[in-house]
Amino acid sequence: MTASESYRGKRVLITGGLGFIGSNIAHQLVPMGARVTIVDSLAPLYGGNFANVEEIRSDITICSGDYRDPSLMTSLLRETDVLFHMAAQVSYIDSAKIPLDDLDINCKGTLQMLEICRQHNPDVRVVFASSRLVLGKVLTQPVREDHPAEPLSLYGVHKLACEEYLRFYARTYGLKTVVLRITNPYGERQQLKHSKYTLPGWFMRLTMEGKPITIFGDGSQLRDYVYGTDIAEAFVSVGATQVPSGEIFNCGFGRSVPFREMVETIVEVLGRGEVKYMPWPADYERSETGDVNFDVSKIRRTTGWFPAISLKEGVKKMYDFFSSRLDRYI
Amino acid sequence: MTASESYRGKRVLITGGLGFIGSNIAHQLVPMGARVTIVDSLAPLYGGNFANVEEIRSDITICSGDYRDPSLMTSLLRETDVLFHMAAQVSYIDSAKIPLDDLDINCKGTLQMLEICRQHNPDVRVVFASSRLVLGKVLTQPVREDHPAEPLSLYGVHKLACEEYLRFYARTYGLKTVVLRITNPYGERQQLKHSKYTLPGWFMRLTMEGKPITIFGDGSQLRDYVYGTDIAEAFVSVGATQVPSGEIFNCGFGRSVPFREMVETIVEVLGRGEVKYMPWPADYERSETGDVNFDVSKIRRTTGWFPAISLKEGVKKMYDFFSSRLDRYI
Numbered sequence: 001m002t003a004s005e006s007y008r009g010k011r012v013l014i015t016g017g018l019g020f021i022g023s024n025i026a027h028q029l030v031p032m033g034a035r036v037t038i039v040d041s042l043a044p045l046y047g048g049n050f051a052n053v054e055e056i057r058s059d060i061t062i063c064s065g066d067y068r069d070p071s072l073m074t075s076l077l078r079e080t081d082v083l084f085h086m087a088a089q090v091s092y093i094d095s096a097k098i099p100l101d102d103l104d105i106n107c108k109g110t111l112q113m114l115e116i117c118r119q120h121n122p123d124v125r126v127v128f129a130s131s132r133l134v135l136g137k138v139l140t141q142p143v144r145e146d147h148p149a150e151p152l153s154l155y156g157v158h159k160l161a162c163e164e165y166l167r168f169y170a171r172t173y174g175l176k177t178v179v180l181r182i183t184n185p186y187g188e189r190q191q192l193k194h195s196k197y198t199l200p201g202w203f204m205r206l207t208m209e210g211k212p213i214t215i216f217g218d219g220s221q222l223r224d225y226v227y228g229t230d231i232a233e234a235f236v237s238v239g240a241t242q243v244p245s246g247e248i249f250n251c252g253f254g255r256s257v258p259f260r261e262m263v264e265t266i267v268e269v270l271g272r273g274e275v276k277y278m279p280w281p282a283d284y285e286r287s288e289t290g291d292v293n294f295d296v297s298k299i300r301r302t303t304g305w306f307p308a309i310s311l312k313e314g315v316k317k318m319y320d321f322f323s324s325r326l327d328r329y330i
Numbered sequence: 331m332t333a334s335e336s337y338r339g340k341r342v343l344i345t346g347g348l349g350f351i352g353s354n355i356a357h358q359l360v361p362m363g364a365r366v367t368i369v370d371s372l373a374p375l376y377g378g379n380f381a382n383v384e385e386i387r388s389d390i391t392i393c394s395g396d397y398r399d400p401s402l403m404t405s406l407l408r409e410t411d412v413l414f415h416m417a418a419q420v421s422y423i424d425s426a427k428i429p430l431d432d433l434d435i436n437c438k439g440t441l442q443m444l445e446i447c448r449q450h451n452p453d454v455r456v457v458f459a460s461s462r463l464v465l466g467k468v469l470t471q472p473v474r475e476d477h478p479a480e481p482l483s484l485y486g487v488h489k490l491a492c493e494e495y496l497r498f499y500a501r502t503y504g505l506k507t508v509v510l511r512i513t514n515p516y517g518e519r520q521q522l523k524h525s526k527y528t529l530p531g532w533f534m535r536l537t538m539e540g541k542p543i544t545i546f547g548d549g550s551q552l553r554d555y556v557y558g559t560d561i562a563e564a565f566v567s568v569g570a571t572q573v574p575s576g577e578i579f580n581c582g583f584g585r586s587v588p589f590r591e592m593v594e595t596i597v598e599v600l601g602r603g604e605v606k607y608m609p610w611p612a613d614y615e616r617s618e619t620g621d622v623n624f625d626v627s628k629i630r631r632t633t634g635w636f637p638a639i640s641l642k643e644g645v646k647k648m649y650d651f652f653s654s655r656l657d658r659y660i
Binding site: 096099100103104107108111112115148150151152153154157158160161164165167168171172283286 | 426434441482483484488494
């Protein structure tokens with residue numbers, strides 16, 4: 001059975017489903033015949049945006065609410081076959097400014113939701129969006145799933161705790177949980193409101209608005225840019241596959257490029273753009289993980305998924321997307 | 331300067347200071363001339379007990395309050411040179427039953443307290459009581475501080491998150507933090523109310539009450555039993571030493587014995603006792619870490635501390651202690 005067939009009639013819940021990756025998942029699931037429900041708090045600084053689902057709005061159910069509301073989530077989770085848990089405080093930079101909020105949104109909400117699953121729907125399949133930032137400084141290359149995890153940010157600490165929650169609930173109660181560690185996501189439907197989430201979109205916005213891009217250092221650090229629709233496909237694949245409970249998968253492009261090359265690609269595709277260089281600010285430098293080369297062979301071996309969209313192709317697609325609707329995203 | 335001299339006139343705050351290890355720390359610090367303040371919520375299932383400090387009650391300040399109260403902690407921490415953070419939900423078994431409370435008591439309280447330190451007293455030295463249970467299944471022997479951490483309990487997940495908080499605040503803000511990972515603590519002033527904390531005391535209580543001790547499996551699993559006053563000395567040493575911020579130290583006896591031998595030692599010292607064997611209950615077996623042999627050379631190299639009290643000597647001391655006051659601890 002293909003992923004497409006396995007979702008026919010399935011009840012899918014996406015927390016943070018009005019955001020970047022969550023809405024891309026919804027767009028893929030609707031044509032597969034899944035019954036998609038989204039819960040999203042539309043918190044102002046995050047990626048939730050009704051523009052992300054306008055083409056499928058009549059095909060899905062949207063709950064404007066906070067996934068930390070236990071009674072809302074209990075009623076939704078009772079009627080769910082597959083849960084994609086994307087809702088989060090998404091900025092590692094902000095996590096140092098609002099540590100207790102980061103804990104509450106990212107850890108407490110996730111733990112509470114797993115408890116609800118255990119008590120009310122232990123057969124639900126749970127797919128969790130984690131981040132490469134659980135790892136901290138890169139010590140060995142290529143980065144496999146068993147790389148030591150010593151996060152450099154509170155965001156990373158809390159995502160790591162969530163990963164451990166998912167493993168605990170899998171091992172202890174047999175819950176069907178799986179973790180995808182996203183590398184450097186970018187693409188259509190990503191938020192462009194500020195620079196604290198992911199930079200390709202932010203830099204594209206600056207360029208479209210005629211403003212210069214600023215690079216810290218010489219931009220030589222290697223990054224693994226993976227396109228949003230590719231990520232969404234990875235989630236859809238994992239949600240449809242019998243993977244061992246509690247497993248962790250890298251979800252990236254599997255080939256890194258210098259940060260500078262990402263910027264140059266934007267300038268090349270848009271045919272314009274100004275780039276400035278400045279020294280690393282100390283607080284950014286402390287969180288710098290070093291070069292990364294992610295090994296994404298485990299998820300391919302297990303689900304058959306592999307990323308298809310190169311950086312240049314991705315930047316083109318993202319530009320096509322935002323060219324006609326930048327105003328809805330800023 | 332010896333540890334003893336370095337505490338003269340120092341303002342020391344001990345969270346959970348009416349409990350097992352916290353009160354033993356207080357007993358050591360008072361004769362050194364430290365000005366000791368204790369904050370303890372006396373939560374019913376934990377180890378807080380006024381009997382633990384009766385000999386020094388007039389020499390210390392006791393705040394009956396919850397360390398999660400930010401205004402209480404802000405006023406106390408402004409006036410603190412060394413903070414020993416011992417307050418916690420202490421049962422790994424209960425952490426599965428009250429996951430959100432475990433998160434709130436162990437993680438949120440710690441994170442909030444570090445924020446208060448950062449904002450109001452960044453020079454305070456913070457010593458944190460962690461646990462061998464952050465590690466999970468033992469993969470390599472002897473267990474050093476860099477052993478992989480994959481906790482088998484939510485208690486372990488949250489203690490691990492706290493360790494990461496301390497490293498983050500050390501690295502990012504220069505806070506002087508240090509972590510001690512306690513192996514299997516036992517000894518005078520430990521709580522004896524239930525079997526969910528540490529077993530030597532519980533087994534001693536059962537024997538003193540003429541009740542049988544039950545062992546799961548054959549009792550061959552190796553454990554590192556470290557006596558409470560030795561642990562307290564380790565905390566006092568670390569609190570007096572210029573150790574690199576964010577460091578983690580194993581705090582154990584450094585030599586393991588079979589679980590069965592601990593039971594036999596109690597029976598031998600008390601001159602009585604009945605032992606029964608039964609199969610492992612499934613929920614305990616899932617959390618079983620396997621044999622442990624802890625390497626405690628790092629803390630010795632750094633501070634000079636090493637444990638002095640053998641299992642047999644410790645059981646004798648504990649029996650002497652509880653013989654005259656069992657009623658105050660049950």
